[in-house]
Amino acid sequence: MWHGICNQPAFVAPDGVAPMDTSMTQNRPHSDLFRPAAPVPPPSRPRFSQVIRGMLRADFSHFSIKAYEKAVYPIPTLGRRVLMPVRPKPLRTVLAEQHPNYPKSQVMQRLLAPLINDGMFVANGDIWARKRRMLEPTLELSRLKVFLPLMQGAVDDMIARLRARPDTAMDVDIETMRVTADILCRTMFSERVTAEFVDELAEAFRRYQASTPEFMALEVMGLPFWVLPHRVLKTRRTSRQIREMLARLVRQRLATPEEERPDDLLSSMIAAHDTVTGHRFSEAELIDEVVIFFIAGHETSASALSWALYLLANDQAAQTRLRDEVETTLPPGPIAFSNLRKLRFTRDVFRESLRLYPPVTCYLRDPQDQADLGRTRVRARDLIAVVPWFVHRSPKNWSHPNLFDPDRFQTEGGRESTRKSYIPFNTGPRACSGAAFATQEALLILSAVIRNFQVDPVAGHTPQPAAWMTQRSRNGVWLNLVPRTSASAQT
Numbered sequence: 001m002w003h004g005i006c007n008q009p010a011f012v013a014p015d016g017v018a019p020m021d022t023s024m025t026q027n028r029p030h031s032d033l034f035r036p037a038a039p040v041p042p043p044s045r046p047r048f049s050q051v052i053r054g055m056l057r058a059d060f061s062h063f064s065i066k067a068y069e070k071a072v073y074p075i076p077t078l079g080r081r082v083l084m085p086v087r088p089k090p091l092r093t094v095l096a097e098q099h100p101n102y103p104k105s106q107v108m109q110r111l112l113a114p115l116i117n118d119g120m121f122v123a124n125g126d127i128w129a130r131k132r133r134m135l136e137p138t139l140e141l142s143r144l145k146v147f148l149p150l151m152q153g154a155v156d157d158m159i160a161r162l163r164a165r166p167d168t169a170m171d172v173d174i175e176t177m178r179v180t181a182d183i184l185c186r187t188m189f190s191e192r193v194t195a196e197f198v199d200e201l202a203e204a205f206r207r208y209q210a211s212t213p214e215f216m217a218l219e220v221m222g223l224p225f226w227v228l229p230h231r232v233l234k235t236r237r238t239s240r241q242i243r244e245m246l247a248r249l250v251r252q253r254l255a256t257p258e259e260e261r262p263d264d265l266l267s268s269m270i271a272a273h274d275t276v277t278g279h280r281f282s283e284a285e286l287i288d289e290v291v292i293f294f295i296a297g298h299e300t301s302a303s304a305l306s307w308a309l310y311l312l313a314n315d316q317a318a319q320t321r322l323r324d325e326v327e328t329t330l331p332p333g334p335i336a337f338s339n340l341r342k343l344r345f346t347r348d349v350f351r352e353s354l355r356l357y358p359p360v361t362c363y364l365r366d367p368q369d370q371a372d373l374g375r376t377r378v379r380a381r382d383l384i385a386v387v388p389w390f391v392h393r394s395p396k397n398w399s400h401p402n403l404f405d406p407d408r409f410q411t412e413g414g415r416e417s418t419r420k421s422y423i424p425f426n427t428g429p430r431a432c433s434g435a436a437f438a439t440q441e442a443l444l445i446l447s448a449v450i451r452n453f454q455v456d457p458v459a460g461h462t463p464q465p466a467a468w469m470t471q472r473s474r475n476g477v478w479l480n481l482v483p484r485t486s487a488s489a490q491t
């Protein structure tokens with residue numbers, strides 16, 4: 001049953017065994033903290049038909065409170081058994097300690113094959129290890145300094161676009177999608193793409209991802225994708241379009257003499273070689289990996305930023321604190337790399353947004369051999385679904401899990417929960433390679449928007465979380481961005 005979206009404390013998490021968190025946000029009691037939009041879980045276990053309906057709607061409204069509390073929750077399906085680890089121990093087993101027994105699922109490979117073949121995001125075993133080794137230097141911390149001015153250019157353009165708008169109410173999702181696509185294009189291809197190219201590419205990715213909930217539901221029912229022939233053909237057409245758009249840029253760069261290539265992500269991928277085997281990426285492999293960076297790093301960052309702005313709009317005290325921090329830490333003019341690290345509260349707001357609305361909705365794994373996951377016996381034909389939404393909102397893992405409380409990361413209890421039960425970027429060997437990149441762009445975007453705009457909710461609008469391939473809002477994220485005129489309002 002759909003219980004709607006609540007802004008009210010309709011679901012009061014029982015006091016569990018989460019480390020007690022005695023934080024007070026700047027002396028604010030927990031009762032003053034914002035409780036953001038989330039479905040209210042039904043009290044009992046859902047029927048299979050409810051699960052399928054929920055999957056097609058792509059929300060978590062059909063998951064009972066048990067899904068938030070059990071160590072390993074069995075998601076009811078007709079065919080393959082799906083197990084969802086929620087508590088720290090089984091999570092650690094699957095994602096880190098026994099990860100070779102839990103490689104990435106073939107479900108993900110089937111969903112993404114038309115776009116990325118066996119690129120790093122879905123590959124397993126030696127192929128994955130080689131690609132990860134080769135791509136590691138591309139995103140290492142020292143490279144972030146090189147990307148800073150490229151990211152800054154895209155953020156400046158976004159602020160100019162927003163300031164030029166005649167109306168203040170907007171679906172910020174559209175702008176966060178645009179600026180994160182722009183950042184990826186600039187850091188990948190330097191300045192060589194137009195705004196139209198960025199928009200066309202972002203739109204093609206949106207169309208591709210829109211079909212994933214239906215394909216996921218077919219997987220759970222054990223049906224082939226071809227029962228939806230129109231969808232399959234449409235998805236193939238879209239993936240061809242995306243690959244061709246990016247392939248043209250890869251070929252242009254390969255034709256450019258080495259000494260004339262700009263210092264960006266693509267040049268770094270072309271130069272990558274495996275220190276063990278000497279292997280270099282072929283043209284087709286390069287296209288796979290470029291597409292992966294867009295899949296992994298575009299909607300994810302956009303989703304995180306839209307939710308962060310929604311949270312700040314609804315917690316004006318946090319918004320003012322963030323603005324004060326930005327204005328005292330970042331002098332006017334180009335932002336120094338070293339200053340970004342000082343934005344502690346801004347970073348905690350971003351981390352808290354990732355906890356409440358983790359952008360990657362599901363990490364799927366195929367167990368290879370039978371094994372014990374706590375008290376649950378895993379069989380080789382089961383599917384493991386790690387869903388960070390439940391990990392992050394479990395009252396057993398976090399204190400006051402449904403409240404927006406950026407200060408929790410500075411408390412002892414919050415730090416312990418972070419260590420054990422905070423997985424927006426995954427953990428272990430398959431953890432996100434772009435986490436530092438994503439954090440840097442988020443700090444730049446959040447600080448620029450809050451410095452330049454007063455951000456308020458739009459009356460009557462409550463976003464409805466939808467677990468598509470990334471955690472989005474079905475009805476957009478509508479906010480009022482009112483330009484600020486003070487001298488410090490600049491990027």
Ligand code: HEM
Pocket residue numbers: 120121122132292293296297298300301304358359360362363364423424425426429430431432433434435437438
């Ligand atoms: C807020 C933004 C982001 C979030 C929340 C995020 C989250 C994740 C997660 C959860 C995974 C692992 C998925 C799984 O194990 O099934 C992952 C993998 C990955 N991410 Fe990110 N990501 C973000 C941004 C980025 C960016 C900006 C890039 C690149 C520029 C990137 C590149 C990658 C790559 C290449 C992988 C595959 C790593 C591997 O399989 O070894 N991500 N990301």
